[in-house]
Amino acid sequence: MDVVAGLLKGPRAEGAFLLRSSLLPPWALRVQDEAPLTLVAVVRGTAWVIPEHGGTTELGPGDVAILRGPDAYVFADDPATAPQAVIHPGQRCTTPDGGELSDLGELGVRTWGNAPEGATVMVTGTYQVLSEICRPLLDALPPLVVIRGDAWEGPLVPLLAGEVVKDEPGQDAVLDRLLDLLLVAALRTWFSRPEADPPPWYRAQGDPVIGPALRLLHDAPERPWTVARLAAETNVSRAALARRFTALVGEPPMGYLTAWRIALAADLLRDPELTIGQVAERVGYGSSFALSTAFKRIRGVSPREHRAAVARVREPIAPTTPWRRRPA
DSSP, X not given: OOHHHHHHHSSOOTTOEEEEXXXXXXXXXXXXXXOSEEEEEEEESOEEEEETTSOOEEXXXXXXXXXXXXXXXXXXXXXXXXXXXXXXXXXXXXXXXXXXXXXXXXXXXXXXESOTTOSEEEEEEXXXXXXXXXXXXXXXXXXXXXXXXXXXXXXXXXXXXHHTTOOXXXXXXXXXXXXXXXXXXXXXXXXXXXXXXXXXXXXXXXXXXXXXXXXXXXXXXXXXXXXXXXXXHTTSXXXXXXXXXXXXXXXXXXXXXXXXXXXXXXXXXXXXXSOHHHHHHHTTOSSHHHHHHHHHHHHSSOXXXXXXXXXXXXOOOOOOSSOOSSXX
16 A cells, blocks of 8 residues: 555544635635645636745646645635735634625525625535644645646546535535545656755655565564564565665665554544554554654653643534535
């Protein structure tokens, strides 16, 4: 399993915020929700994305923007249009001066805007919590990534746009998975570009020796790995594997494995049904004490403290405004 696949294997877009916006000019939305990651796909018309620190970009049909938080940004019909709405943490929506919105509101299932048949239609997907195993990859992204519609082939944008307005059994799970698929496809497209700067271990996945070694560590972190055992599995000498791994990945094999195990543990700790001992067993530690020692050394907090902090972030927010994910 590679790290991109980890987006679909580990804790994923569970209860992500998804919304279809239908808008007629003039319109502008300032988003300062502090979400760690947001995808915006333009279904129809055009939109300008204006990050807090510059880099204004126009988007067209089929284009996808990935915005890495927590910095604010603006979406508008024109860069000169002043924001009419501000999106705050918890998807609370107000006018720029903090008042109640009057010109923008609900237009149906997960649909919001100022016109049912707007000239611009966008779908927004926001991750409130990121998987720890994919965080190093996402941290390698610039604050704004734009994937043009003609850069890839596939039905994901229109499919997500069609599904987001449905209210059927299991729809939340369908939308979460579609959002994951769109993110993975966008990341894969972005990191294949010459101007992208993926981390060393991402590039190393294509190496004939280190690529298989990485997949072994990813697929079976619970195994009692040593450099010698990993070298035997990849048919090279211990010294050759250690030297090549460190050169391509940037750290020794066992250091990489430790970081991978702790990231997996951080994700598994989100499941309240799993004990710390069960998490330890799944990621290759012989006891909850051994996991706790390694976890606190690397993360600075104990597994229990991490679990409590994640639970606070994931507490549900009452849908008190029109800017919400699901109909009441």
